[in-house]
Amino acid sequence: xxxxxxxTIFAALMMISSAAVAQTTASGTLTxxxxxxxxxxxxxxxxxxxxALTGSGSNAATLAFGTVQAFGGVLTTGVTRTAxxxxxxxxxPVDIFVDKANVASSNYTLKAQLGSADAxxxxxxxxxxxxxxxxxxxxxxxxxxxxVAETIALTIPFxxxxxxxINNSIIFTATAN
Amino acid sequence: xxxxxxxxxxSTGAWAQRKGTAKRTSTAVSMRSATEGTISVxxxxxxxxxxxxxxNSGQRSLNLGIVSNxxxxxxxxxxxxxxxxxxxxxxxxxLSIQDGSQHATTxxxxxxxxxxxxxxxxxxDGITLxxxxxxxxxxxxxxxxxxxxxxxxxxxxxTEKNSQLNNAIIFQIIPN
Numbered sequence: 001x002x003x004x005x006x007x008t009i010f011a012a013l014m015m016i017s018s019a020a021v022a023q024t025t026a027s028g029t030l031t032x033x034x035x036x037x038x039x040x041x042x043x044x045x046x047x048x049x050x051x052a053l054t055g056s057g058s059n060a061a062t063l064a065f066g067t068v069q070a071f072g073g074v075l076t077t078g079v080t081r082t083a084x085x086x087x088x089x090x091x092x093p094v095d096i097f098v099d100k101a102n103v104a105s106s107n108y109t110l111k112a113q114l115g116s117a118d119a120x121x122x123x124x125x126x127x128x129x130x131x132x133x134x135x136x137x138x139x140x141x142x143x144x145x146x147x148v149a150e151t152i153a154l155t156i157p158f159x160x161x162x163x164x165x166i167n168n169s170i171i172f173t174a175t176a177n
Numbered sequence: 178x179x180x181x182x183x184x185x186x187x188s189t190g191a192w193a194q195r196k197g198t199a200k201r202t203s204t205a206v207s208m209r210s211a212t213e214g215t216i217s218v219x220x221x222x223x224x225x226x227x228x229x230x231x232x233n234s235g236q237r238s239l240n241l242g243i244v245s246n247x248x249x250x251x252x253x254x255x256x257x258x259x260x261x262x263x264x265x266x267x268x269x270x271x272l273s274i275q276d277g278s279q280h281a282t283t284x285x286x287x288x289x290x291x292x293x294x295x296x297x298x299x300x301x302d303g304i305t306l307x308x309x310x311x312x313x314x315x316x317x318x319x320x321x322x323x324x325x326x327x328x329x330x331x332x333x334x335x336t337e338k339n340s341q342l343n344n345a346i347i348f349q350i351i352p353n
Contacts, residue, residue, distance in 0.1 A: 026274070026350040028218035028235035029291070032299070034266060034342040036331055039247035101246030101264070101333035102340065 038103030042174045045095035047149050051078035063152060065090050070158060091153035098174045100144045105176035108142040111135035115169030122155040135173060216276045218350050223324050226269035227255050241266055246333055266329045273322040274350050281352030286314040291345035298330035310349055
């Protein structure tokens with residue numbers, strides 16, 4: 001009898017409480033989904049020993065060597081000059097910073113090519129010649145999340161007329177390995 | 178109110194222990210029946226938020242689409258903000274509470290993650306969500322639709338293995 005009474009009370013409590021709670025609470029569910037894609041990004045930073053870039057910290061920077069000559073004169077801060085037998089070279093280190101996110105890659109391959117042909121002058125990046133032909137491999141084991149200094153050098157023949165303006169672009173492509 | 182909530186806790190526990198019996202099935206039906214026509218919650222797309230889809234008004238889906246640290250979001254009204262070591266995906270959605278009985282004017286809104294997530298951090302209006310319900314609003318007005326901001330922290334250290342983000346946010350509404 002005592003057991004029956006307890007069961008009855010419990011059942012009544014269940015009914016009362018269930019109904020009461022059903023009237024006083026509600027719930028809703030918002031399902032959330034997304035797909036995270038792995039990416040890498042590249043920016044140019046001014047190297048402390050090189051020319052101050054315009055647009056440093058972005059992926060579209062400008063390196064201005066300024067007015068250059070084979071001998072004498074005043075060079076833009078950060079420009080290094082070497083003169084050869086028939087040409088001279090101006091150069092500056094540029095920091096390349098490649099960041100990664102959500103990829104398991106441990107390093108990257110960096111390639112470079114000129115934006116337009118230059119039949120007169122010679123361009124190198126990190127000692128590797130670059131043209132507007134197939135992109136040249138600058139490094140196959142680039143380190144992420146650190147500034148990697150690559151020296152950009154432009155070699156100009158002595159035969160170049162004074163006052164000649166030289167403009168080009170170098171397209172860098174980093175690919176996660 | 179407090180007594181009734183305690184009673185609910187007791188009865189739910191008892192049902193869970195014995196839900197195989199016909200008697201418990203009857204109790205469950207009673208709960209469903211009582212729920213209808215009373216307080217309810219619904220989700221709506223925010224004008225400046227990602228579009229909700231599917232389900233009834235209280236069971237919606239929010240697909241944020243493809244997101245990445247470098248390229249941002251590809252879905253309209255989904256934002257990506259970059260921080261060192263992580264990026265945050267965010268959007269807005271609307272939530273409204275209706276009370277058919279019209280007994281209450283405000284309600285307490287709690288939110289919880291349906292499943293634990295060690296990879297991503299979910300925040301609603303700045304409140305970090307867990308599997309235990311968190312207080313989202315203590316005095317939410319019943320009737321109007323209020324906008325909420327969902328933010329998800331995505332560590333950049335996550336790789337392709339964790340590229341799929343799937344979870345659900347369970348809202349519990351308790352009239353004050």
